[in-house]
Amino acid sequence: xLWWELVIYIFVAIxxxxxxxxxxxxxxxxxxxxxxxxxxxxxxxxxxFTSLAVIGWAFAQLIxxxxxxxxxxxxxxxxxxxxxxxxxxxxxxxxxxxxHRSGVxxxxxxxxxxxxxxx
Amino acid sequence: MLPFIITTIDxxxxxxxxxxxxxDFLYFWSPEEFVMGIFLSIIVGALARNYLCHSKNYRMLNPxxxxxxxxxxxxxxxxxxxxxxxxxxxxxxxGKIRPGIVKIDPKLNTDFxxxxxxxxxxxxxxxxxxxxxxDTNVLYVHWINIPxxxxxxxxxxxxxxxxxxxxxxxxxxx
Numbered sequence: 001x002l003w004w005e006l007v008i009y010i011f012v013a014i015x016x017x018x019x020x021x022x023x024x025x026x027x028x029x030x031x032x033x034x035x036x037x038x039x040x041x042x043x044x045x046x047x048x049f050t051s052l053a054v055i056g057w058a059f060a061q062l063i064x065x066x067x068x069x070x071x072x073x074x075x076x077x078x079x080x081x082x083x084x085x086x087x088x089x090x091x092x093x094x095x096x097x098x099x100h101r102s103g104v105x106x107x108x109x110x111x112x113x114x115x116x117x118x119x
Numbered sequence: 120m121l122p123f124i125i126t127t128i129d130x131x132x133x134x135x136x137x138x139x140x141x142x143d144f145l146y147f148w149s150p151e152e153f154v155m156g157i158f159l160s161i162i163v164g165a166l167a168r169n170y171l172c173h174s175k176n177y178r179m180l181n182p183x184x185x186x187x188x189x190x191x192x193x194x195x196x197x198x199x200x201x202x203x204x205x206x207x208x209x210x211x212x213x214g215k216i217r218p219g220i221v222k223i224d225p226k227l228n229t230d231f232x233x234x235x236x237x238x239x240x241x242x243x244x245x246x247x248x249x250x251x252x253x254d255t256n257v258l259y260v261h262w263i264n265i266p267x268x269x270x271x272x273x274x275x276x277x278x279x280x281x282x283x284x285x286x287x288x289x290x291x292x293x
Contacts, residue, residue, distance in 0.1 A: 089241035
């Protein structure tokens with residue numbers, strides 16, 4: 001096995017581990033806010049690593065075969081990572097804000113400063 | 120005119136990024152893609168110039184800010200994100216949580232700065248931005264594990280919530 005194949009396998013393993021932890025967190029945590037923690041952080045990080053594995057594979061193919069289609073694949077995946085980093089926190093923020101506005105209380109919360117300012 | 124040029128160049132860069140590898144012109148592109156990219160970028164620039172340059176403030180054109188952004192993204196941000204994921208992993212497995220919504224006052228003045236900080240907060244250890252007060256730029260943050268005593272203060276300690284991110288947001292965006 002070549003060293004870059006090993007790197008790709010490690011990236012896929014890290015990505016799947018964190019995505020899996022995100023799923024477990026989604027099932028285990030008590031309310032919508034804590035679940036969003038698991039659903040946004042873990043899946044963003046996991047998806048970045050699986051995408052990095054795709055980029056690594058594409059570059060390895062580009063070097064070994066010289067087919068320029070692989071460059072397109074690598075750049076598209078890189079662009080997907082940037083979009084993921086921009087849209088994932090915005091989506092989580094929108095869900096959390098909508099949940100709080102429609103009256104979902106955080107469970108087991110020790111403090112809720114937002115509730116105090118809301119009329 | 121300046122908003123039109125900025126939007127056109129941005130659209131062209133994204134178009135060329137998505138079509139790289141289509142031919143041999145300038146190593147990466149086919150001539151057809153190049154011409155089509157310029158044509159479409161001009162249309163996009165004409166239509167969308169008032170959305171991208173909404174505030175009429177061109178401070179983000181300064182390359183020093185981009186350099187700081189890249190340093191931030193590779194250094195403190197990536198490190199904090201890795202730490203955030205180990206932290207979430209730990210809480211998923213043990214179930215030790217002490218959640219609550221706290222208030223922080225980052226003392227930022229611009230929309231872009233607050234957006235930047237709120238996104239960074241969401242992707243990093245134990246915190247998730249829930250709401251923002253648009254008049255005072257105070258952020259309401261859901262914190263998964265509040266340290267003892269921190270819930271009694273009116274404004275939570277900004278260093279404990281997001282480390283040096285507020286300083287970085289000020290450096291990059293303001």
